[in-house]
Amino acid sequence: MSSPTPPSSPGSSPVPSPSRASTSRPGVPLQEVSDEALNGMILTRLALLGVDLSVLPEDDPDAPADQRRILESARRFLRSTPAAIADFEMDPQEVPPVLYPAALAPNRGAGAGEGP
Amino acid sequence: MTVSGGRRIGPPGDAPSGHRPPVPGSVATSGLRIRDREEDVLPTDRRFDRRSFLRHLGTWTAAASAGGLTGVWTAAPAAAAVPAPVTLPEGPDSQETDPALFTVVEAIRAIRGGTLSPEELVSACLERIRRLDPLLQAFNTVTAEAALARARSLGSTAGELPLAGVPLAMKDNYFTAGVRTTANSHIFADFVPTWNAEAWERLRGAGAILLGKTQMGPLATSRATTPDGEATTRNAWAPENERVSPGGSSSGSATAVAAGMAPGATGTQTGGSITNPSDAQGLTGIKPTMGRVSLRGIIPLTYTRDHPGPLARDAADAALLLQLMAGPDPGDPRTLGHPPVPDLVAAATPVTSPGGRPRLRWPTRIGVFPEDLAGVTDPPAQEPGPEAGQEERRRWERQLEARARAEAAARLRRTLLDTFEELGAEIVEVPPPADWETLTGGAFNNVRLPERAEPFLEQLRSDVRDFGVSLSPWINGLLLPGAEYLRGQRAKLVLLRRVLDGIFDRCDVVLQTSPIPFDIIGLPLITFPIGMRDTEAGSLPVGALFGGMPFAEDRLLSLAAAWQSVTEWHRMRPSGLEATGTRPGGEAETRSGLRLDVLDVWETGQ
Numbered sequence: 001m002s003s004p005t006p007p008s009s010p011g012s013s014p015v016p017s018p019s020r021a022s023t024s025r026p027g028v029p030l031q032e033v034s035d036e037a038l039n040g041m042i043l044t045r046l047a048l049l050g051v052d053l054s055v056l057p058e059d060d061p062d063a064p065a066d067q068r069r070i071l072e073s074a075r076r077f078l079r080s081t082p083a084a085i086a087d088f089e090m091d092p093q094e095v096p097p098v099l100y101p102a103a104l105a106p107n108r109g110a111g112a113g114e115g116p
Numbered sequence: 117m118t119v120s121g122g123r124r125i126g127p128p129g130d131a132p133s134g135h136r137p138p139v140p141g142s143v144a145t146s147g148l149r150i151r152d153r154e155e156d157v158l159p160t161d162r163r164f165d166r167r168s169f170l171r172h173l174g175t176w177t178a179a180a181s182a183g184g185l186t187g188v189w190t191a192a193p194a195a196a197a198v199p200a201p202v203t204l205p206e207g208p209d210s211q212e213t214d215p216a217l218f219t220v221v222e223a224i225r226a227i228r229g230g231t232l233s234p235e236e237l238v239s240a241c242l243e244r245i246r247r248l249d250p251l252l253q254a255f256n257t258v259t260a261e262a263a264l265a266r267a268r269s270l271g272s273t274a275g276e277l278p279l280a281g282v283p284l285a286m287k288d289n290y291f292t293a294g295v296r297t298t299a300n301s302h303i304f305a306d307f308v309p310t311w312n313a314e315a316w317e318r319l320r321g322a323g324a325i326l327l328g329k330t331q332m333g334p335l336a337t338s339r340a341t342t343p344d345g346e347a348t349t350r351n352a353w354a355p356e357n358e359r360v361s362p363g364g365s366s367s368g369s370a371t372a373v374a375a376g377m378a379p380g381a382t383g384t385q386t387g388g389s390i391t392n393p394s395d396a397q398g399l400t401g402i403k404p405t406m407g408r409v410s411l412r413g414i415i416p417l418t419y420t421r422d423h424p425g426p427l428a429r430d431a432a433d434a435a436l437l438l439q440l441m442a443g444p445d446p447g448d449p450r451t452l453g454h455p456p457v458p459d460l461v462a463a464a465t466p467v468t469s470p471g472g473r474p475r476l477r478w479p480t481r482i483g484v485f486p487e488d489l490a491g492v493t494d495p496p497a498q499e500p501g502p503e504a505g506q507e508e509r510r511r512w513e514r515q516l517e518a519r520a521r522a523e524a525a526a527r528l529r530r531t532l533l534d535t536f537e538e539l540g541a542e543i544v545e546v547p548p549p550a551d552w553e554t555l556t557g558g559a560f561n562n563v564r565l566p567e568r569a570e571p572f573l574e575q576l577r578s579d580v581r582d583f584g585v586s587l588s589p590w591i592n593g594l595l596l597p598g599a600e601y602l603r604g605q606r607a608k609l610v611l612l613r614r615v616l617d618g619i620f621d622r623c624d625v626v627l628q629t630s631p632i633p634f635d636i637i638g639l640p641l642i643t644f645p646i647g648m649r650d651t652e653a654g655s656l657p658v659g660a661l662f663g664g665m666p667f668a669e670d671r672l673l674s675l676a677a678a679w680q681s682v683t684e685w686h687r688m689r690p691s692g693l694e695a696t697g698t699r700p701g702g703e704a705e706t707r708s709g710l711r712l713d714v715l716d717v718w719e720t721g722q
Binding site for chain 1: 558577588602613
């Protein structure tokens with residue numbers, strides 16, 4: 001595991017540390033996370049949001065959607081996506097994590113852009 | 117074909133690095149002002165700092181994270197823009213006898229020349245819809261009476277308007293006042309907007325007539341199906357074979373234009389939904405830069421990646437329709453602060469050298485990834501054994517089809533590049549930027565999903581069955597935590613920067629084999645037909661896909677126009693339709709046996 005890059009600060013000298021895909025990852029190997037564990041996570045998360053999958057048939061190939069296939073898709077998603085994104089090591093100097101303030105300010109001509 | 121391996125050769129005066137110097141006369145802080153004296157000679161990508169787009173994408177990303185864009189699709193309408201005058205190039209009369217097969221530009225010329233009226237044109241389109249659409253199922257709604265009434269009301273004054281009373285088909289996610297807008301979904305099954313989407317309002321104000329609303333993948337996901345997954349719209353080139361995809365999700369728009377039921381149509385693209393159906397049906401489709409066309413009044417799918425644009429019969433039509441759709445809209449902040457829309461119609465007008473030889477309008481370096489020159493090298497997927505389930509078998513069939521398409525496209529690309537070289541282009545080999553596969557792959561593509569889940573949270577909590585066959589991506593969007601979503605959004609900016617500096621440092625346009633990378637970062641794409649391939653279902657069109665710098669729609673259109681000035685692929689029309697039309701149609705006869713399920717939509721949808 002590589003060391004985390006310290007956040008940049010005003011006045012600090014730039015240190016080349018390009019964002020990159022990681023070659024190794026810590027934590028539990030994804031293939032060792034069981035279907036049951038993922039199903040529990042999915043259903044708990046949806047329950048917290050107030051989304052109810054139980055209105056779908058459990059397993060009906062003729063239905064447009066059923067619980068079996070929705071859970072299968074969600075498990076594939078969880079095995080493929082969050083970890084791959086987390087594995088991408090972001091250089092805070094390349095793309096600072098700045099969202100605020102005034103997200104639309106450039107579109108109002110305050111700095112970066114011109115009006116229509 | 118001569119390929120310059122990484123050599124960087126630019127037009128005179130071009131900067132030697134990826135960081136362009138401020139343009140004289142421009143505003144350095146914005147980098148978006150046009151140099152007036154060069155406006156007529158240089159494409160947009162030569163007239164502004166391409167990196168300024170990076171700031172804008174960052175802004176939308178931030179706005180999306182702050183929930184700042186979600187109100188755009190339901191906000192009150194703003195005043196419609198007054199259409200700018202458009203000068204059409206001179207050209208010959210159409211060779212078609214049926215006016216429904218005219219291009220938009222040919223139809224306008226005929227109307228202005230007094231040889232065709234809008235009513236005659238609308239009637240011709242309606243006749244083809246009556247005859248062909250029971251089988252092709254391109255339309256959800258045909259506004260026949262209203263279209264004829266508007267054609268009559270425009271009367272002899274139609275020619276004064278830029279679109280002169282030409283009928284168009286709108287994808288069924290564009291708000292159309294008084295006309296049902298369903299997005300092929302249960303959720304919007306009875307939704308009748310009271311106002312028009314800004315993009316449609318601009319076309320209507322320019323003299324377009326609404327012919328109808330076109331079928332689409334449910335909520336703009338897959339190829340067109342009913343909300344519960346029964347395949348509907350067919351490919352106009354294989355009307356008898358439902359398994360030949362019409363391309364999605366703007367399926368009905370593509371079929372309507374390819375089959376001569378509408379001269380032009382609109383689509384939306386989040387993951388290939390304009391360029392894929394255009395490619396599948398021999399059309400010219402352009403997905404403009406994010407922010408070039410307003411999204412206000414279009415049902416959202418992923419609002420930092422949704423792009424409205426036209427599907428057309430050639431580059432001139434695509435240019436004209438985009439010209440009239442584009443421009444700033446105070447109701448959609450994504451559209452503000454960009455370079456003015458250039459004269460796209462002029463850009464799509466072919467030019468010749470003093471000796472009369474066709475040439476590219478502007479010196480253009482075409483970038484090609486080395487692996488795309490090599491063609492398809494992966495071994496074909498192994499056929500699943502008899503124990504395999506239906507899902508596995510369908511996946512294998514999709515892989516086979518994708519491979520066959522890729523092989524045909526790879527063969528035709530060589531002729532394409534040779535031809536462009538003869539037209540004056542330089543072919544440049546460009547390496548993909550670092551982490552290209554990662555940043556454009558499935559995981560980072562999935563970062564789009566929370567943006568589709570959040571606006572529909574109330575519907576998801578109410579009854580997930582309302583999402584029909586499209587449910588999976590909405591559920592999965594609820595499962596991506598905020599940290600990964602934000603990291604994915606920031607990674608978009610990394611990708612954009614690397615594309616701008618690593619690819620467009622070496623070339624002006626880049627040949628693409630997938631729309632996903634440029635959909636992720638909001639850069640423009642164009643597709644146009646470059647040949648045909650033989651299949652068991654008959655001869656099917658094959659297109660090429662090119663990407664450009666921010667707001668380089670003019671450059672892309674000029675490329676398509678030059679190709680179309682020396683080839684005839686864009687003039688080819690499906691040959692099986694006339695025989696199809698002699699059969700009585702009807703729902704009972706054309707009911708599909710092909711169903712998509714939630715996993716198909718998850719794996720193939722945009």
